[in-house]
Amino acid sequence: MVDQINNFIAVSLQISSDAVNKCNDRKESSILMINKIKKISTYISSIDPFLTSFNGVKPKLYVLPEYFLSSFPMGESIEKWKEIGAITMDGPEYEALSKIANDCNCFISGNVYEIDKNFTELYFQTSFVIGPSGEVILRYRRLISLFAPSPYDVWDKYLDHYGKDSIFPVVDTEIGKIGCIASEEILYPEISKCLSRQGMEILCHSTSEVGSPLLTPKEICRRARAIENMCYVVSANSASLQGIKLPPDGTSGMSKVVDYKGLVLAEASGGETYNANAILDIEGLRKARSRTGMTNLLSRQPYNLYADFYNAPAPLKPNAMLEGNKVKIPNREFFINRQKSVIEKLHDEGVI
Numbered sequence: 001m002v003d004q005i006n007n008f009i010a011v012s013l014q015i016s017s018d019a020v021n022k023c024n025d026r027k028e029s030s031i032l033m034i035n036k037i038k039k040i041s042t043y044i045s046s047i048d049p050f051l052t053s054f055n056g057v058k059p060k061l062y063v064l065p066e067y068f069l070s071s072f073p074m075g076e077s078i079e080k081w082k083e084i085g086a087i088t089m090d091g092p093e094y095e096a097l098s099k100i101a102n103d104c105n106c107f108i109s110g111n112v113y114e115i116d117k118n119f120t121e122l123y124f125q126t127s128f129v130i131g132p133s134g135e136v137i138l139r140y141r142r143l144i145s146l147f148a149p150s151p152y153d154v155w156d157k158y159l160d161h162y163g164k165d166s167i168f169p170v171v172d173t174e175i176g177k178i179g180c181i182a183s184e185e186i187l188y189p190e191i192s193k194c195l196s197r198q199g200m201e202i203l204c205h206s207t208s209e210v211g212s213p214l215l216t217p218k219e220i221c222r223r224a225r226a227i228e229n230m231c232y233v234v235s236a237n238s239a240s241l242q243g244i245k246l247p248p249d250g251t252s253g254m255s256k257v258v259d260y261k262g263l264v265l266a267e268a269s270g271g272e273t274y275n276a277n278a279i280l281d282i283e284g285l286r287k288a289r290s291r292t293g294m295t296n297l298l299s300r301q302p303y304n305l306y307a308d309f310y311n312a313p314a315p316l317k318p319n320a321m322l323e324g325n326k327v328k329i330p331n332r333e334f335f336i337n338r339q340k341s342v343i344e345k346l347h348d349e350g351v352i
Contacts, residue, residue, distance in 0.1 A: 005175050006283040008060035009051055010202070012236040012255035012276035013043060014268045015064065017208065019071035019243035020084050029084040030092070033069040037096040040064070041103075047274050048104050057279055060175050063236040064110030065255075066183045066208040067125070069093060071241050078122065078149070078329050086113040086123035094128075094136060102134035107175065109234075111182055111206035113148075114139075118161045121327040122149040127180035127206055129171060138171040142182040143191065147335050154327055155318035168194040176201040176282040183207045186221045186235075189228065196229035196298065201285055205235035211253035211270065219254065227262040230289050230298050232280050234258075239272040260285050315345035 018036055020029035044062055052058045070085040087093045093112070101108045107129060114126040125148050129138035141151045151158040151167065158166075168191070170179045179195035179202070186192070186205055195203065203225065209218050226233045235258070238251040252270035257278040259265050265278035289298055320338060321328045346352045 005060060007057055007279055007281055008175055009055060009057055009277050010061040010232070010234045010257055010280050011047060011051070011059050011063070011274050012234055012257060012266075012268065013040070013047075013062050013064055014237055014239045014252075014255040014271070014273050014276060015040065015043070015068060016240040016242050016248075016272055017065065017068050017071045017238050019241060020069075021071065021074055021076065021244060023084045026083050029070070033087070033093050034096060036069055037093060037100070040068075041096075041100045043272075043274070044100055044104050044106070044108075048106070051274075051277060055279065059106060059277065061107045061109070061178075061202070061204075061234065061280075063204045063234045064108065064206060065236045065238040066111040066206040067113060068110055068206075068238070069112055071244060072208070073147070074244060075332065077332065081113065082115060082123045086115045088115050089117060089136075094130075098130050098134035098136070101130040101132055105132045107131055107173065107178070109178070109180060109204035109206065111142075111180075119154060119158075119327060121329050122154070122321070124149060124151065125182055127182050127204065129178055129180065129204065131173065137173070138169050138178065138180065139166075140169055140180040140182070141166075142185060143167070144185050144188055145182075146339065147332075149321060149330070152318050153321040155322075157322060157325060157327070168198065170195055170198040170200045172199070176280070176285075178202045178204060180204045180206070181225075183209070184218065186218055186225060189221075189225065192225045192229050192231075196231060197303075200229065201231050201282060202280065203229070203231050203233045205233055207235060207254070208238040208241070208251055209254060211237070211249075211251055216254075222256070222258055223262040223264070226258040226260055228297055230260045230285065230296070232257065232259055232285065236276070237268075239270070260288060315342045315349070 023029035073081040125142040127140045131137045177199045179200035237254040240248040255268040255276040257265045268276040
């Protein structure tokens with residue numbers, strides 16, 4: 001266990017995403033990305049002393065929205081999006097973000113499209129955590145996505161390179177044990193449960209979702225994941241999506257900090273804002289996890305009860321993008337065709 005800071009501020013930094021879809025090449029999209037990081041640097045360096053002076057407690061964790069550097073592909077091929085929308089693991093974008101974390105002595109979490117040196121044919125949607133040292137201390141590759149490659153699609157080869165410990169990573173830090181989840185994966189309880197089984201106390205949720213005053217599915221699940229895993233959820237949404245044909249403010253709002261009882265501690269309205277910030281009490285969370293009683297859900301889970309069910313053959317098979325040990329680059333039709341095939345199998349099994 002590392003030395004702990006028991007109380008600190010977590011900030012869901014709700015910022016706009018500048019879409020790179022209209023960029024002709026990597027050089028052009030990189031300019032947009034670096035300019036976005038410069039803006040983030042200005043924000044964080046200003047927020048830090050401001051919130052510290054108000055609260056007497058320092059912001060130590062900033063969570064950025066999903067694909068905050070690029071927005072998302074709108075029909076581009078895998079090859080084209082890899083060129084204009086994905087960054088490399090040792091590229092200037094990570095270097096610039098690492099400098100912010102180091103200069104401001106904070107942790108930064110976010111989500112990007114990333115090219116892995118071992119899978120250069122594809123890209124993965126990657127959630128990351130950068131520590132105050134400037135080092136990337138956690139990489140989580142999104143596992144469930146309708147329109148993007150995931151480690152599950154190249155499963156055997158991915159495990160050969162990185163092992164099973166890479167699939168649901170949790171990092172032990174001075175502010176607590178941190179895990180990441182991407183966007184709509186908040187709807188799937190199994191992912192966060194795999195993280196909590198490894199001690200996850202803070203779930204960083206980078207998302208880009210429709211803003212609404214209603215209880216949307218993701219909004220309900222943010223609270224559910226916090227309750228069932230007895231963890232904090234720090235969720236950051238896009239303030240807007242600039243540079244695409246959709247109305248830009250459709251994603252605004254929804255950023256929030258949820259405590260381990262499912263209570264919303266702070267929430268953002270529309271626009272670029274740091275208003276979704278709150279003090280996290282990690283020591284209080286640990287005491288709650290150590291108490292007996294009905295509310296200690298972590299201690300009451302009989303995991304073996306579900307083992308046979310989860311070990312049963314599933315219609316969604318791994319390695320869909322592997323031929324032997326060679327990676328296949330899918331076309332865009334592949335993703336929907338695969339889903340149709342799974343639906344047919346679920347019909348055959350009587351599930352739907």
